[in-house]
Amino acid sequence: MISKVAIIILNWNGWEDTIECLESIYQIAYPLYDIILVDNGSKDNSIQKIKDYAEGKIKVESQFFDYSPDNKPLYLKEFTKNELDSSVSIKKSIDSLAPNKNLIIIKNDNNYGFAEGNNIGIRFALNNLNPDYILLLNNDTVVDPYFLKELITVAESDSLIGILGPTVYEYKSPQVIQSAGAKIYWNKGEVINLTPNENKYSDEPENVDSVIGCALLAKSELFHKIGYLNKDYFAYLEETEWCVRVSKASYKIVYVPKGKIWHKGGATSNKITGFTLFHHTRNKFWFMKKHSSKKQYISYLIYFFGFRAWMIIGGIFYRQKNKEILPSLISFLKGIRDGILT
Incomplete structure (x- = not known):
């Protein structure tokens, strides 16, 4: 049986990055996923631009893939945060969506930060889509066609694995590794992204203290057992804090070398x-x-x-x-x- 994945992408005034990310996902070699785009109160006409992309009106250019018109138009559903907070039935309205060719947009009225913005998408997925896994993915990333398949294969090899992360490469220098998991140096309070030298590089998954939040795959059961990201953090270290909670609950945090993505970094916070x-x-x-x-x-x-x-x-x-x-x-x-x- 193929596991179902809900992919959560957060957008805040960054539609150009977002549609490049979306186009790379719609070309992956994995058969069962839903995409939930959470817009954190953008003021740059992001929603309309993303809808134009979904209708095939905007052609995405990227060094990592060729744009495909074949998967357009996408099946689109929009909800406001107020609708999600109300008693309105959502589940029936999304039952008709086709896996791998749908886009669910949640329009937040304000910027709730990385932590709570993702939590809103996660709660929606768990309440309405019944996924086996949740993937948190930054909008300033581009994914390899096989990255999700590699992550899921490792995840299902061990029931004690709770969180997984891919190899994260630099967007502008595609061969340079930005993160191969992370290590926490407790005496200094430092969370250091691991970047192995090529001569020590291995294809074998490794246990790590944390994975970078730009691409974090988690088993859905964790959110029921451990809880959600700490919304008070707003942005930064929330994924590390959550990884530590998951680790304390005796789950493994695993880095998967064969899973590959490219990350721009700072596309939102640098503004x-x-x-x-x-x-x-x-x-x-x-x-x-x-x-x-x-x-x-x-x-x-x-x-x-x-x-x-x-x-x-x-x-x-x-x-x-x-x-x-x-x-x-x-x-x-x-x-x-x-x-x-x-």
Whole structure:
């Protein structure tokens, strides 16, 4: 029996990236999936542009694939967040959709962040589509035709595997590995993306501490047992925090080398000065307070205030434009304050 996958893609003012991602998915060699596009209150006419793509009115150009008009038009269903929160029956209205050729759009009234934006899509999938797996996929990615098949094959080889991630390559340098899973260095509070050298590269799946959130496949049962992404994080480290919760529940986190995607990175967060600095800094304190031991947390504080903070401040002055230095510093300091005090 073929496992069913619900693919959740979050869009916020990034329709050009999103339709390239969508086109790559509609060309994958996997027979049973639904795509749920969650729009986080975009103001750039994203919804209409994505609908135009679904109708075959926009031809997508990419270095990774040739555009195919054969899978258009897509079967399209739209829902607002208010409709999902109401008692309106949704399930019957999507029963007629054809697998692999449908697009479900959820229109949020506001930007709920990466964590809650994905949670909205996950809840919809679990309540209405009955998937065996949930795939969280960033809109600024392009996928290999066989990536999902590789992930599912490994997932079904071991009932204790809960989360899987592919090899993530750089979009602009397609042979460069951005992430091959991640390792958590608890004494420093660092989550480091693993990037194996080619001469050490293996096709065999490996257990890791976490996988990068731009492409995370999870068994649906986990959301019932462990819960959803922590919405308070808004963006950054929410997938790592969730991976740790899953690991504490005795599930394995596995990196699958044969699964391949390409990731642009920062396509959304770079639009707002200080966004990454604030959320990453605050969330790191929250993450360490919740999941590290007392000894590890003290070690982290010493490392952060004795070394890491000064490196970040130096980087702000070195990398940022003059007009962005003060807002970036303020964002960083607010992240420290909120991370420690809340």
